Amino acid sequence: MPELVFFSGTMDCGKSTLALQIEHNRSARGLQGLIFSRNDRAGEGRLSSRLGLVTESIEAGEGFDFYAHVVGHLSAGGRADYVICDEAQFLTPEQIDQLARIVDDLELDVFAFGITTDFRTKLFPGSQRLVELADRVEVLQVEALCWCGARATHNARTVGGRMVVEGEQVVVGDVNQPETVVGYEVLCRRHHRRRLTSAAARAAALSPDVLPVDPVDQDA
Numbered sequence: 001m002p003e004l005v006f007f008s009g010t011m012d013c014g015k016s017t018l019a020l021q022i023e024h025n026r027s028a029r030g031l032q033g034l035i036f037s038r039n040d041r042a043g044e045g046r047l048s049s050r051l052g053l054v055t056e057s058i059e060a061g062e063g064f065d066f067y068a069h070v071v072g073h074l075s076a077g078g079r080a081d082y083v084i085c086d087e088a089q090f091l092t093p094e095q096i097d098q099l100a101r102i103v104d105d106l107e108l109d110v111f112a113f114g115i116t117t118d119f120r121t122k123l124f125p126g127s128q129r130l131v132e133l134a135d136r137v138e139v140l141q142v143e144a145l146c147w148c149g150a151r152a153t154h155n156a157r158t159v160g161g162r163m164v165v166e167g168e169q170v171v172v173g174d175v176n177q178p179e180t181v182v183g184y185e186v187l188c189r190r191h192h193r194r195r196l197t198s199a200a201a202r203a204a205a206l207s208p209d210v211l212p213v214d215p216v217d218q219d220a
């Protein structure tokens, strides 16, 4: 049975790498996929991984109709055995419905990749719809880690090096950026709640106020 699978995780956990591996393994066996992405950091019409791999993709902008595109492709004599869609968090709920229809009516596997929540820990509308509709939600096995060593489950946005919790939902960007640009850092929930990024934790560790001497302990 064809499936709609949502591969989900934080930023920088290997989603695009997995998308490229699925594409590689299937095309190596003679299958042909349609590859879509939206707002990839490498630019329009690209699906890129931090490991340096990149492939061409069809840019799925806001008004793009996935179902109509695939039907048009097949009607024109094109072949499609499966569909890959990266940065699926940026898609509209209607576009996710179109992906589900590709699975049900055209009987193609659809593999969607994306982060679930934004920098405020709120669901992206596209990811919400994927959680609602997907046959399977797969959390990636290679865990991204918070600076404390715990599993990273949340995405933080930094502006001028400081974590922010207000702003536009969509700002294309990357982890490990200089303080001068908007950046992202993956954190465990505990440190996301406390707004404690690695830089803030380093600063706190250097501050004399961090470990106040407890007078009770001193007397003990």
Ligand SMILES: Nc1ncnc2c1ncn2[C@@H]1O[C@H](COP(=O)(O)OP(=O)(O)O)[C@@H](O)[C@H]1O
Pocket: 009, 010, 011, 012, 013, 014, 015, 016, 017, 018, 048, 049, 050, 051, 142, 144
């Ligand atoms: N220099 C490196 N050596 C080994 N692995 C790396 C290196 N740089 C990045 N990675 C791996 O690539 C992952 C990011 O992959 P990517 O597909 O770009 O993530 P995502 O699409 O989830 O944001 C990192 O979590 C890490 O496992």
Ligand SMILES: Cc1cn([C@H]2C[C@H](O)[C@@H](COP(=O)(O)O)O2)c(=O)[nH]c1=O
Pocket: 010, 011, 012, 015, 016, 039, 041, 114, 115, 117, 118, 119, 120, 155, 156, 157, 169, 170, 171, 172, 173, 174, 184
């Ligand atoms: C948390 C968060 C992220 N984004 C953007 C930043 C990146 O361009 C992508 C995620 O890409 P990745 O391949 O998973 O690293 O999403 C955003 O626009 N808003 C956010 O809140």
